[in-house]
Amino acid sequence: MLSAVDAIVHVALCAGLTLGSGRLIVPAGLQGEVAGLTDWKRWAYMSKWMHERRRDQYYRRAKGEGYRSRAAYKLKQVNDRYHLVRRGDVVVDLGCAPGSWSQVAAQLVGPEGTVIGIDLQPVEPIPGVVILQGDMVEADTVAALEEVLGARQADVVLSDMSPKTTGHRLRDHLRSVALAEAAFDFACHHLRLGGNLLVKVFEGEALAEFLSEVGSTFHFCKVHAPPASRKESSETYVVGRGFHGMPRCSHLR
């Protein structure tokens, strides 16, 4: 069964439709991938993408199990291995749209826990999740998040934030590291002692330095690419377990 978005893309592909400024409809997540391609190459790329998406086991499972995206299985797989999120936890989910990590986190923490999700994009309500909209690199957004947290500290900070990709490997990597740093900074200020961190980052030159920051701030630090991450993707996840506390966050003011 096709979703509404699939259906629109499918119809556009089949009919060879162009919209707006004479361009084929391209889902937001693919715009970086097809930037600079001719209409025909873009059509061929999207046609292949649609075909692979329908074959993708995690995409099909997500639809069947009611998750908003296949990313749900990345968090499930990381959590099965590293036990980051537990029942009753306070979890902050940065870059939560469309919401599958928040859905998984809400199941893991149960009714006695709290999940607060935030994204640049609007997110449809999720039972048991407080959702905010804003940019995590803006002080106002961080302040809004702090207001929701109140006196509580987070047990876990998750970040699946990704920049809009441009296709320029180094630029995309550096933007992704900047978002990972924003998540780390938030974690340093708001995690309880012993708390856990999971942050997405695109692989590249600056990963080693980010890892050493996380490694010097958490008892355990590891880079892990879950099986649900696409093989061709440069994304990987930095796992930090057992937060030492603010004094160990070397970059803090």
Ligand SMILES: C[S@@+](CC[C@H](N)C(=O)[O-])C[C@H]1O[C@@H](n2cnc3c(N)ncnc32)[C@H](O)[C@@H]1O
């Ligand atoms: C791969 S998606 C997250 C998927 C999500 N974990 C899920 O399971 O549904 C990455 C998200 O990061 C968000 N994002 C990127 N930069 C951000 C920022 N500065 N502040 C907040 N969210 C951001 C994007 O809007 C996008 O929705």
